[in-house]
Amino acid sequence: MMSDLFxxxxxxxxxxxPYFPESHGRExxxxxxxxxxxxxxxxxxxxxxxxPREYVxxxxxxxxxxxxxxxxxxxxxxEGLATPRxxxxxxxxxxxxYLKAHRRAASLGEKRRPGTPDRTDxxxxxxxxxxxxxxxxxxxxLLYDRRTGQ
Numbered sequence: 001m002m003s004d005l006f007x008x009x010x011x012x013x014x015x016x017x018p019y020f021p022e023s024h025g026r027e028x029x030x031x032x033x034x035x036x037x038x039x040x041x042x043x044x045x046x047x048x049x050x051x052p053r054e055y056v057x058x059x060x061x062x063x064x065x066x067x068x069x070x071x072x073x074x075x076x077x078x079e080g081l082a083t084p085r086x087x088x089x090x091x092x093x094x095x096x097x098y099l100k101a102h103r104r105a106a107s108l109g110e111k112r113r114p115g116t117p118d119r120t121d122x123x124x125x126x127x128x129x130x131x132x133x134x135x136x137x138x139x140x141x142l143l144y145d146r147r148t149g150q
Contacts, residue, residue: 005054006040008032019077021068029056029064037061 008016013032020031028034037055041048048062055061068074 005036005052006043007036008039015081016077019073019080021071021073029060034061034064038065 013035016035017031033055037051038061040046040055041051041061048058048065051058051061
């Protein structure tokens with residue numbers, strides 16, 4: 001359905017137009033349709049071939065995305081949009097609700113002397129020692145044959 005699709009507005013396109021590369025040779029497919037399709041595919045995590053036909057053919061979406069990515073067009077767009085204009089002073093926020101941290105990141109505030117093992121190393125050595133103790137076999141146990149029970 002057309003109502004479920006994402007379309008850039010005329011105002012948004014006017015703001016993005018300075019970042020588009022010049023067309024060489026024949027005229028390009030409508031930039032609004034292509035860019036809206038690229039955003040729709042990326043926003044919804046679709047494969048290129050699953051893009052709705054209302055935009056443009058999937059091959060066109062992919063080719064434009066690949067070409068403009070290689071040229072750095074999208075990076076320039078993001079950088080240009082991130083710098084506030086004099087008339088458009090708004091707070092720009094980045095949502096980072098999902099962050100991964102290394103298991104030692106919780107102890108970054110602690111100051112340790114160089115060469116001293118951290119607690120995870122101590123626990124690992126304790127675990128390994130306990131495991132070795134459990135696995136020590138006596139000479140009688142080594143001679144035990146399970147098949148015969150003797």
